Structure formats: structure tokens, C-alpha cells
Amino acid sequence: PAQAGYIQAAGPLGLPPIDGTDLPMNPVETLLTESDNLTSLQSYLLSEEDKHPDATGRFTWILSAISLSTKFISDKVRRARLQDVLGSLGSQNVHDESQQKLDVIADEALIRCLRSRNSVAIVASEENEEPIIVENYNQGDQRPYVVLFDPLDGSSNLDTCCGIGTIFSVLEHDRRSNNPKESVLQPGYRQVAAGYVIYGSSTVLVMTTGSGVQMFVLDPSIGAYMLVNENVQIPTAHKSYSVNEAYIESFPKSYQNYLHYAHKNGYSSRYVGSMVADVHRILVKGGVFLYPPTEKAPEGKLRLLYEANPMAMIIEQAGGKAYTGTQRTLELQPTEVHQRVSVLLGSSDEVDKVLSFLE
Ligand code: P6P
Numbered sequence: 001p002a003q004a005g006y007i008q009a010a011g012p013l014g015l016p017p018i019d020g021t022d023l024p025m026n027p028v029e030t031l032l033t034e035s036d037n038l039t040s041l042q043s044y045l046l047s048e049e050d051k052h053p054d055a056t057g058r059f060t061w062i063l064s065a066i067s068l069s070t071k072f073i074s075d076k077v078r079r080a081r082l083q084d085v086l087g088s089l090g091s092q093n094v095h096d097e098s099q100q101k102l103d104v105i106a107d108e109a110l111i112r113c114l115r116s117r118n119s120v121a122i123v124a125s126e127e128n129e130e131p132i133i134v135e136n137y138n139q140g141d142q143r144p145y146v147v148l149f150d151p152l153d154g155s156s157n158l159d160t161c162c163g164i165g166t167i168f169s170v171l172e173h174d175r176r177s178n179n180p181k182e183s184v185l186q187p188g189y190r191q192v193a194a195g196y197v198i199y200g201s202s203t204v205l206v207m208t209t210g211s212g213v214q215m216f217v218l219d220p221s222i223g224a225y226m227l228v229n230e231n232v233q234i235p236t237a238h239k240s241y242s243v244n245e246a247y248i249e250s251f252p253k254s255y256q257n258y259l260h261y262a263h264k265n266g267y268s269s270r271y272v273g274s275m276v277a278d279v280h281r282i283l284v285k286g287g288v289f290l291y292p293p294t295e296k297a298p299e300g301k302l303r304l305l306y307e308a309n310p311m312a313m314i315i316e317q318a319g320g321k322a323y324t325g326t327q328r329t330l331e332l333q334p335t336e337v338h339q340r341v342s343v344l345l346g347s348s349d350e351v352d353k354v355l356s357f358l359e
Pocket of ligand 1: 153154155156244273274275276278301302
């Protein structure tokens with residue numbers, strides 16, 4: 001018999017009653033097919049939140065801000081040629097790099113959405129020299145999180161329609177530091193969430209909160225990120241590497257030796273020059289992504305806090321490995337916000353192969 005308060009809901013679609021008693025589904029009347037995906041990012045996050053009785057919803061609120069702002073950015077990227085948002089601003093960012101109009105639009109969208117969340121204490125971005133202390137910062141423990149991001153990684157590829165993306169990292173705010181800005185200088189293993197959105201042939205959000213990697217695709221017809229893979233696993237045994245070989249002469253000899261080995265052993269090479277696009281391909285197909293030290297960038301080119309760390313968390317949670325040369329990326333203690341590192345990440349077997357040359 002149905003439990004008190006429940007009703008037999010075997011309605012016209014032959015759905016099982018609320019109390020879960022299995023009723024035969026009547027194929028004639030079942031109008032929804034298996035391919036009708038009804039798990040959105042929001043429903044996934046709320047169902048995950050339900051699993052943690054002590055959850056306050058503030059963490060979910062942050063991820064919803066990233067969802068909203070990246071949908072806005074995706075729309076701007078796809079309409080870039082139709083609206084006057086292509087090209088550079090004619091200004092330099094804090095790293096003396098030419099600033100694209102969309103870099104600033106993406107940065108402002110993320111900051112505006114995150115600032116409106118009462119759980120964010122500090123925001124740090126590639127486009128801003130200093131971390132931003134969110135107003136009302138002193139609301140005690142009401143603001144337990146720090147969010148770092150690269151708003152539009154690879155934006156120089158925008159007008160060539162290559163995949164570009166937003167990379168994000170979430171830390172718990174460390175109130176022990178006298179200077180609140182030091183709260184962003186935490187090693188990558190302290191991240192509570194990380195991920196990226198790639199604006200490619202489709203808009204795909206890949207994230208982790210430390211329990212595996214989930215992949216969502218933006219369905220523009222309903223404006224929602226829909227779950228397509230709840231436990232992404234990076235493939236192994238895929239002989240493919242991704243590196244800018246134009247710099248091979250300035251790589252350390254050990255990296256050159258690996259590449260010469262790969263040239264002689266049937267490897268394929270793929271390189272877009274947009275970290276999100278290159279790493280997403282590695283996550284989906286396997287292989288290894290490298291940005292070694294060069295004469296021009298002896299520490300490496302990519303940023304530790306909002307590029308290497310979030311990507312390292314994603315890759316490790318998907319069963320892969322991520323190093324800055326011979327050290328595990330997530331164990332590196334940051335010393336400055338825009339610190340650069342060399343990057344070696346991908347399938348564990350292929351990363352081990354590269355490490356065997358480095359050691
Ligand atoms: P290079 C894009 O400018 C970026 O920051 C990353 O997205 C990308 O992986 C890297 O730089 C490409 O650098 O020196 O190969 O052009």
C-alpha cells in the first residue's frame with residue numbers, strides 16, 4: 001500500500017507511483033525517449049547538495065554564477081562577428097599582453113555575477129593585477145570562498161573561430177592570513193572545485209568538486225547546461241602529444257629527447273594554441289599536453305593559479321596526471337598571483353613516459 005501521504009501516481013504516462021513501486025511502463029503512452037536528457041547543471045548541483053546535510057547552498061550558488069556568466073560569454077563569442085566585440089581594445093593587460101574587447105567583457109561578466117553571490121570573499125582574474133576584495137567582505141564567515149579565473153583563455157584565436165574558453169578555480173577563503181589577498185596563494189590540492197568552459201563547435205562545461213569529473217553541454221534551445229557524462233575518464237594508450245614545436249630548440253634537452261622519441265615511434269601531434277581546446281582534446285581522446293620552459297619563458301608561460309591548477313585538478317580527477325616538470329602541479333606552493341609554471345599533463349601512461357625522459 002502507498003505510504004501515508006503518497007498517492008498512486010500511475011497517470012496517463014504510466015509513470016511509477018511516487019513510492020517507487022515499479023509499474024510496467026506502457027511503451028505506447030511513454031512520450032519521452034531515453035535520449036530526452038532532463039538532467040541540467042542546476043538539477044545536478046542541487047541533487048549533489050542534497051547528499052550533504054550540512055550544505056548551505058552557498059557553494060552551489062557560486063557554480064550557478066559561473067554557469068550564468070559563461071552562458072552570457074558564449075553568446076557574445078558566437079555573435080562576435082555580428083557585434084562590434086572583435087579585435088583588441090588597443091590597450092595592454094597587466095602582463096603587457098594585447099587586451100581583446102571580449103577579454104574585458106568576459107572578465108566583467110564573471111566579476112559581476114560572482115560579486116552578486118554573498119558567498120564570495122575574493123575574486124582574482126588574469127585581467128586584474130590585484131585580487132578584488134568583494135564589498136561587504138567583513139560579513140564574518142558569510143563569505144567562505146575565493147574564485148580565480150582566466151575569463152577568456154586563448155582569446156587571440158577568437159577571430160579564427162578556434163576553441164577558446166573560461167578556466168575557473170574555487171578555494172575556501174583562508175582567514176588566517178593578515179593580508180586577505182594572500183588567501184589566493186594556496187596550493188592546488190586545496191581547491192574545492194575547478195573546471196573550464198570551452199566555446200567550440202558547442203559550448204561544453206567540464207567541472208569537478210573532488211568526486212570525479214562531470215561534463216555538460218549547453219543546449220541553446222533551452223539555455224541550460226545538460227549533463228552528458230557524470231564520470232569522465234581520460235583514455236590511456238593514445239600516442240599523441242600537444243606542444244608548440246616551433247620552440248623545440250629552446251626546450252630543455254630532456255623535452256627535446258622525448259619529442260625525438262615520439263617522432264620515431266608513430267605519435268601524432270595536435271596543437272591549437274588555446275589551452276582549453278588542447279586540454280579538452282586530451283581529456284576526451286587521451287595523450288599529453290606540454291608547455292615546457294623556454295628561453296622566452298624560463299618558468300613556463302601558463303599561469304599556475306587559474307590555468308595549471310584547475311586543469312591539473314580536472315585531469316587528476318579523470319584519472320590522469322599533471323606536473324610542472326618533475327613536481328606534481330597541485331603540490332606547488334604559489335608565491336604570487338600571476339605566477340607562471342611549465343605544464344605537463346594528460347593520460348597517466350603518457351605523462352609517465354615524458355617523466356622518464358625528464359628524470
Ligand atoms: P604559444 C593562449 O595565449 C595561451 O595562454 C594558452 O591558452 C595556450 O596554451 C598558450 O598561451 C599558447 O602559447 O606560445 O604556443 O602561442
